[in-house]
Amino acid sequence: MKYSFFYLLLLGFFACIDTTNPGIDKKNNQTLPNIVLIFTDDQGYRDLSCYGAPDIKTPHLDRMAKEGLRFTNFYVSQPVCSASRASLLTGCYANRIGISGAFMPNVGKGLHSDEETIAEILKPLGYATAIYGKWHLGSEKEFLPTRQGFDEYFGIPYSNDMWPKHPWQGTVFNFPELPLIENEEVVDTLLDNQDMVTTWYTEKAVDFITKNKDQPFFLYLPHSMPHVPLYVSDKFKGKSDQGLYGDVIEEIDWSTGEILKALKENGLEENTLVIFTSDNGPWLSYGEHSGVALPLREGKGTALEGGVRVPCIMQWKGKFNAGKEISTPLMTIDILPTIAKFTGANLPVKKIDGKDMSPILLGNTETDPLHEAYYFYYKQNELHGILSGDGRWKLYLPHQYRSLNGRTGTNDGLPIDYDQNQIEQELYDLENDISEKNNVAKDHPDIVTRLLTYAEKARNELGDKLTDRIGTENRPIGSIKK
Numbered sequence: 001m002k003y004s005f006f007y008l009l010l011l012g013f014f015a016c017i018d019t020t021n022p023g024i025d026k027k028n029n030q031t032l033p034n035i036v037l038i039f040t041d042d043q044g045y046r047d048l049s050c051y052g053a054p055d056i057k058t059p060h061l062d063r064m065a066k067e068g069l070r071f072t073n074f075y076v077s078q079p080v081c082s083a084s085r086a087s088l089l090t091g092c093y094a095n096r097i098g099i100s101g102a103f104m105p106n107v108g109k110g111l112h113s114d115e116e117t118i119a120e121i122l123k124p125l126g127y128a129t130a131i132y133g134k135w136h137l138g139s140e141k142e143f144l145p146t147r148q149g150f151d152e153y154f155g156i157p158y159s160n161d162m163w164p165k166h167p168w169q170g171t172v173f174n175f176p177e178l179p180l181i182e183n184e185e186v187v188d189t190l191l192d193n194q195d196m197v198t199t200w201y202t203e204k205a206v207d208f209i210t211k212n213k214d215q216p217f218f219l220y221l222p223h224s225m226p227h228v229p230l231y232v233s234d235k236f237k238g239k240s241d242q243g244l245y246g247d248v249i250e251e252i253d254w255s256t257g258e259i260l261k262a263l264k265e266n267g268l269e270e271n272t273l274v275i276f277t278s279d280n281g282p283w284l285s286y287g288e289h290s291g292v293a294l295p296l297r298e299g300k301g302t303a304l305e306g307g308v309r310v311p312c313i314m315q316w317k318g319k320f321n322a323g324k325e326i327s328t329p330l331m332t333i334d335i336l337p338t339i340a341k342f343t344g345a346n347l348p349v350k351k352i353d354g355k356d357m358s359p360i361l362l363g364n365t366e367t368d369p370l371h372e373a374y375y376f377y378y379k380q381n382e383l384h385g386i387l388s389g390d391g392r393w394k395l396y397l398p399h400q401y402r403s404l405n406g407r408t409g410t411n412d413g414l415p416i417d418y419d420q421n422q423i424e425q426e427l428y429d430l431e432n433d434i435s436e437k438n439n440v441a442k443d444h445p446d447i448v449t450r451l452l453t454y455a456e457k458a459r460n461e462l463g464d465k466l467t468d469r470i471g472t473e474n475r476p477i478g479s480i481k482k
Contacts, residue, residue: 032125032216033316033342034272036209036259037118037335039088039220040252041081041134041159041227042300043311044282044291047249051311053292055242056249060257061276061313067322068274068315069361073391075331078378079280079300079307081159082136084332085222088279089117089137089148091336091347091354095381095462098477103136105162105176110138111148112478116348118336119149119218125345128212131155132201133222141184142480150220154182154204160194160224160231167414194231197224198248202255206262213266216343221259222279223252228286229413243288243411260315269317273342275335277312285416287409297436301418302401303376303384305394305436314361321363328360329391331374351473373454375462381471383464386451393444394436395451396426399466427451 046052050062050070077087081102083094090097090111097115111117119129130152131145138144139157146153156178163178177189190197205221225231225248232247236254240246256276263269282291284299284306293299293306300307312330314320333354340347341356355370369389376385385396402418409416427441427448441448458464463471 035218036274038276039222040278043278044293047291056246058253071312073329074312084279088332091352110143110478121345128217131220132204209262278310281307288411
């Protein structure tokens with residue numbers, strides 16, 4: 001049977017088209033970069049040796065910093081679990097999409113299905129997507145990652161201390177057994193310990209890289225650690241000079257090394273963007289079981305620098321300048337639009353707050369601010385602080401914050417109580433006072449006025465419970481009837 005040349009040409013054209021993802025050319029699919037996003041839990045700014053940790057060895061992350069970019073002014077939008085993760089995955093301030101705090105188990109609330117995650121903007125391009133680790137954006141089936149663009153999920157649905165072995169179980173809390181979920185089914189419960197969770201996540205991640213080496217993929221690895229209670233596998237117990245906490249960080253470093261090795265062995269290094277960062281600062285009330293944010297002030301649960309400035313390292317072999325340190329302020333809300341830029345994905349239909357930081361990552365600009373200001377909300381939509389776009393000035397608005405006021409915690413894995421401090425309108429020059437010791441509001445009234453103007457803009461859009469303001473652009477949280 002004879003075919004015309006034109007007919008044969010059409011057959012060849014349609015053979016290259018992926019009919020499950022219209023418009024995607026299979027031959028060119030691998031020009032799309034892979035994305036690996038590693039997100040630790042409650043890790044302090046100084047908890048890596050490349051950030052100054054004296055007693056923790058992190059050779060794989062140190063090498064990643066030497067071969068990529070290390071950020072000194074990288075921020076999260078809120079210093080707490082669910083809100084921080086919502087911002088990371090959607091590019092929005094968490095309060096814009098109705099999320100605050102840390103979701104308790106089975107409360108019937110989570111990320112709204114109308115919000116688009118990084119996974120969801122990449123799926124139309126043919127990406128394989130997976131999450132191995134802590135989700136914490138809704139524990140009911142309707143809110144699980146498989147309903148938000150992820151093909152695969154293995155991990156826990158909320159924080160690893162939300163289980164019957166919590167020290168306040170039966171008095172303050174009544175937590176159910178901690179479920180281990182695969183896709184949408186509970187496959188086990190963590191009854192006695194969590195020694196193997198970091199290893200399990202890592203093995204799953206390496207396997208995902210290997211089996212998807214011939215198509216673009218998005219791998220999200222939100223570690224359960226170093227959130228308390230701390231657990232580590234036998235291969236790292238007692239290895240660190242900083243006790244159990246150091247052991248946990250060194251195992252996370254090993255995990256990162258395993259992922260980097262898998263990329264190299266599969267020939268994917270030069271086509272993969274790898275991002276490592278944390279969801280907020282250290283939980284200081286846990287003493288030796290917490291990380292360190294020094295020289296920053298305070299930690300998790302505050303909008304002060306120790307609560308919201310986190311370590312961040314990015315690597316993309318052949319794309320980023322090796323060993324470069326970036327001091328331009330950036331935030332997790334900027335990751336989604338940057339991934340969209342690198343991949344050609346469409347931005348979410350609904351408004352987001354992040355901006356594309358690729359010119360800064362690629363070295364096309366050194367100091368140009370990405371935003372006029374960054375905003376730090378906490379608790380139930382309370383505006384606590386504003387950072388100038390250049391990162392120099394940080395203004396705090398009157399609010400209460402928690403502090404140990406110089407006290408240190410214990411070494412038994414149990415928390416001590418915080419004090420409640422009051423902060424007034426205070427301005428800090430972070431370039432010259434990174435530890436926020438000297439309030440210079442009286443010396444720079446013009447800076448205060450400018451930042452207050454930005455605060456009013458945020459209040460108009462997103463509201464502010466501290467000033468009884470209702471925002472005009474807040475969107476609803478996901479909710480199901482119980």
